[in-house]
Amino acid sequence: MGPLSIISSLPEWVNLLIGFIIGIGFGFALEQAGFSSSRKLAGMFYGYDTTVLKVFFTAAIVALVGSQFLSFFGLLDLSLVYVNPYFIGASIVGGVIMGAGFVMGGFCPGTGISALSIGKIDALFFLFGGLVGAFLFAETYPIVEKFAISGFKGPMKVDDWMGVSPGVFTFILIVAAVILFWIAELAEKKFNRPEITSDI
Amino acid sequence: MDARIKITVLLVGLGFLLAFMPNPSSKIFKLKPSELLEKSGSKEIYFSVDEVARFVNNEDSTVQLIDLRGADEFRKCNIPGSVNIPFDDLLNPNWSVYFSQKNMRTVFYGNGDQNANIVWTIATGLGAENCYVMEGGLNEWFKTVMLTKFEGERITPRENALFENRYKARDIFTQINSLPDSLKTKFFDAKRLQRAKVGWWVLGRNERMRDWEIVQIENSKIVNWYFDK
Amino acid sequence: MGKLSNLKIVLLVLVVVLVLVIVKTVGKDGFKQDAKSAIEAVDSNNFIISANEIENNKTQYLIVDLNESGSSRFENSLKIPFEELLEESSLKQLKETENKILLVASDISITAKAWVILNQLDIKNVFILSNEDNPEVLKYEFQPDTMARLESDLQ
Incomplete structure (x- = not known):
């Protein structure tokens, strides 16, 4: 089970089983939080519902705090955690495409699957579009390759870049999150729309 | 009281603690000081240049040679098969794979004895196993393997084996380093x-x-x- | 105070974590320094003292002779064989001195290893004596074999 050192010697199938159970939990939490509703997701962009921001930001912070404490107590080897390499150009373009798809489709890939599992037809088409995109990217990769690998910066971390310890960075991020949530709730009041999810 | 305030206080509190905790990515020696001192006192952590020459000749796959000099010096010449990990880049996580090989003997060398011994102590302290130092470094390699000649009338079988080993390593060293x-x-x-x-x-x-x-x-x-x- | 009592559980969790962190930090016997500091000190080259420098400011240094036997080349040097480096009495002397500590041995391998250990134990102002100006200079020049040819050149 990757970097969790207490259970590193488990057989492969147990690792996969744990992953499967965590996956079910993740999907269940997404569904229960209402993330299978594209209204809720798109609400983020219009400011009337900022649940997405709050949930994902909170999840990130909890993971950040949790992993660092586990690492401190020797239960998790953070040096084994894979850090995605950073490609400047590709990250920006990819982010724009992802964002555009998000606001148009009303789902992000994970919530799309969550919505499909409760039988939403728009999610079916959303995921189909995503697969077509993946196929097109793979087929046209030789054309975009030069751009895709440009501006390679390696596995960068924000705390290294800022020159502070990960703990200090976590603290700054938590404070930023609290302020951001507060602003988000103000926005929710300002751009309030009637709750119609249950009507449709 | 609102659950969200409790969670906020908890997270801010934990974050505050984290801000004062040591950097988890800092590398702190895993061995106890006494263990490290005992290991460093042993003579067995050294390989002579003749032994390393034999590794090169046999292309011994259980030995990895680590060249600790700068990239420029490494490019000019290095012991065939060695990997360049410049001294100042030692703790770069990219190299960690070389220090986690349990079945490999890792031999450090620099130009002299100083850096190789410092790196040996750091690597061993951090928990790397089977680390060794090539005694005398490249200066000793040049002196003994590259430049000695057998002088004398009659050669004993032992000396013969020794010099054959040196000459062979010398040839490989020169050939490989003459390549672009x-x-x-x-x-x-x-x-x-x-x-x-x-x-x-x-x-x-x-x-x-x-x-x-x-x-x-x-x-x-x-x-x-x-x-x- | 009403608000504070509502936060009781949260504060309790925080206190428990704090205690655990303190126990873990204090209870650890041994090295606490980041190995990076050793690399940086070597890189900036401010851990080597040449023999000339010593002659001029002998009084500034506590000279520690790590050789097992034999008389030291320095008078008034403190004799601590390498194996006894970490014994209480030796460490006490090293920690308490106000002078800079200069490690001396017949072989730079010994001083280099001892230097790393003391550096990582956070003993400040430890230096090693270098007999040569810089031991990490290649004294030989590699002579390429000018007869070597690529196979492609031969065709």
Whole structure:
């Protein structure tokens, strides 16, 4: 089970089983939080519902705090955690495409699957579009390759870049999150729309 | 009270604690001081240049040589088969794979004795196993392996073996280091393939020449090695 | 105070974590320094003292002779054989001195290893004596074999 050192010697199938159970939990939490509703997701962009921001930001912070404490107590080897390499150009373009798809489709890939599992037809088409995109990217990769690998910066971390310890960075991020949530709730009041999810 | 306020206080509190905790990515010695001192006192952590020459001649795959000098010096000459980990880049996580090999003997060398011994102590302290130092460094290598000549009338079998070993390593050292840089790694790739399989192998695109590098292997020997558009 | 009592559980969790962190930090016997500091000190080259420098400011240094036997080349040097480096009495002397500590041995391998250990134990102002100006300079020049040819050149 990757970097969790207490259970590193488990057989492969147990690792996969744990992953499967965590996956079910993740999907269940997404569904229960209402993330299978594209209204809720798109609400983020219009400011009337900022649940997405709050949930994902909170999840990130909890993971950040949790992993660092586990690492401190020797239960998790953070040096084994894979850090995605950073490609400047590709990250920006990819982010724009992802964002555009998000606001148009009303789902992000994970919530799309969550919505499909409760039988939403728009999610079916959303995921189909995503697969077509993946196929097109793979087929046209030789054309975009030069751009895709440009501006390679390696596995960068924000705390290294800022020159502070990960703990200090976590603290700054938590404070930023609290302020951001507060602003988000103000926005929710300002751009309030009637709750119609249950009507449709 | 609102649950969200409780969670906020909890997270801010934990974050505040984290801000004062030591950097988890800092590398702190795993061994106890007494254990490290005991290991460092042992004479067994040293290989003589003659022993390293034998590793080179036998292409011993249980030994990895780590060259601690700067990249420029490494490019000029290095012991064949060695990996360059410049001293100041030692703790770069990219190299961690070289320090986690349990079945490999890792031999450090620099130009002299100082840096290799410092790195040995740091690597061993951080928990790397089977680390060694090439005694005397490259200066000793040049003095003993590259430049000694047998002088005398009659040679004993022991001396004969010793000098044969040195001459062989000397030849390999000179040949490999006379190759252009772009070919050195390719040469070792080819050697590795040589041991592996018979047939034609495309080693990869040569950056400078923009050609495909192709080798043909038969009976564990490279019979053809050329570049193709 | 009403608000604070509502936060009781949260504060309790925080206190428990704090205690655990303190126990873990204090209870650890041994090295606490980041190995990076050793690399940086070597890189900036401010851990080597040449023999000339010593002659001029002998009084500034506590000279520690790590050789097992034999008389030291420095008078008034403190004799601590390498194996006894970490014994209480030796460490006490090293920690308490106000002078800079200069490690001396017949072989730079010994001083180099001892230096790393003391550096990582956070003993400040430890230096090693270098007999040569810089031991990490290659004294030889590699002579390439000018007869070597690529196979492609031969064809």
